[in-house]
Amino acid sequence: QxxxxxxxxxxxxxxxxxxxxxxxxxxxxxxxxxxxxxxxxxxxxxxxxxxxxxxxxxxxxxxxxxxxxxxxxxxxxxxxxxxxxxxxxxxxxxxxxxxxxxxxxxxxxxxxxxxxxxxxxVGKGYKYAIEVLNEGRIGIGAQMIGCAQGAFNATIPYTLERKQFGKRIFDFQGMQHQIAQIATQIESARLLVYNAARLHDAGKDIIKEGAMAKYWACEVAQLATSKCVEWMGGVGFTKDFPQEKYYRDC
The missing domain is CATH 2.40.110.10 (Butyryl-CoA Dehydrogenase, subunit A, domain 2)
Structure with a gap:
């Protein structure tokens, strides 16, 4: 085979x-x-x-x-x-x-x-399925981090260029608080995924860690991509920019 x-x-x-x-x-x-x-x-x-x-x-x-x-x-x-x-x-x-x-x-x-x-x-398919699903949770977690990080990386340069009320929108403290929160959450999700992958490579049981990594990465991706669309303003709602795709993919 x-x-x-x-x-x-x-x-x-x-x-x-x-x-x-x-x-x-x-x-x-x-x-x-x-x-x-x-x-x-x-x-x-x-x-x-x-x-x-x-x-x-x-x-x-x-x-x-x-x-x-x-x-x-x-x-x-x-x-x-x-x-x-x-x-x-x-x-x-x-x-x-x-x-x-x-x-x-x-x-x-x-x-x-x-x-x-x-x-x-014969009769061991359930065991193989569980193993595939456990590994898959790490993969989905990584996929969601990619969505979140991709949207974030595509959006921050725009906040450094776009001006409102005479200054860059990045320079508003309210924006900086949001950006810091999203950046921190993306990093926390990444570390959960890395930890699950590390344990899997070491032959350890990852039922809990894999589920946690998938759960948190998905939560972060939804919040991060939603915020990126919001930070882009009206253009974030168009297909001319990638944020809407990242938002749909998560």
């Missing part, structure tokens, strides 16, 4: 992680997609929703339950190539933000994959 997929994923192929479904979002382990054994193959049926990069993905990691009566202990991860018969990627969602990442529904209608396409062990 590694020899087949990793070289391409490192070069010209994108992958998608298929966990979320129309009826199971935060309660991911309530998924309805199932897989049944048929000889040396598995037959997958179900629908996944909000699947990132699915418009371009060449391979999908699909979470399906092989023994629904066992609950989450039946969840298994399958490697499914895009051109597998029965796999259909629906239209790209017209999202408010993060538009560079295509998001679609993915349907599996009697999709047949060989036993060699089981990732890891």
């Amino acid at each position: 590694k020899a087949k997929y990793l070289p391409r994923l490192a070069q010209d192929m994108v992958g998608s992680f298929c966990l979320t479904e129309p009826t199971s979002g935060s309660d991911a382990f309530a998924l309805k997609t199932v897989a049944r054994k048929e000889g040396a193959d598995w037959i997958i049926n179900g629908t996944k929703m909000w699947i990132s990069n699915s418009d371009l993905a060449g391979v999908f990691l699909v979470m399906a339950n092989v023994a629904p009566e066992k609950g989450y202990k039946g969840i298994t991860c399958f490697i499914v190539d895009r051109d597998t018969p029965g796999l259909t990627v629906a239209k790209k969602e017209d999202k408010l933000g993060i538009r560079a990442s295509g998001t679609c529904m993915v349907h599996f209608d009697n999709v047949k994959v060989p036993d060699s396409h089981v990732l890891g062990e």
Whole structure:
């Protein structure tokens, strides 16, 4: 599996992680997609929703339950190539933000994959999903810091140029208080993300730290980008400047 997929994923192929479904979002382990054994193959049926990069993905990691009566202990991860018969990627969602990442529904209608396409062990998919979600929280935290810092960096030069009542808006103490607050919050979020990443690299449990990093980075990004749009005045509400995009993306 590694020899087949990793070289391409490192070069010209994108992958998608298929966990979320129309009826199971935060309660991911309530998924309805199932897989049944048929000889040396598995037959997958179900629908996944909000699947990132699915418009371009060449391979999908699909979470399906092989023994629904066992609950989450039946969840298994399958490697499914895009051109597998029965796999259909629906239209790209017209999202408010993060538009560079295509998001679609993915349907599996009697999709047949060989036993060699089981990732890891049968029934251990829930464990792999938890690991991916924990790591993903660090990634989302970093993404949100990027939004906040990008908006901040694009806005401060404007406050040094724009004049009102005879002086730069940056020179008003009320503005300086706000700028100091946002700069401090961005740095605090960055340190939480760095700490979670450090612990993960050291092989430590990051359930709490990863969740904290994601939570605070998202909170800071929303406040920071909103303030940046506000500081820009009317032009911050236009697509001529990047602040509105940062605001939508967070």
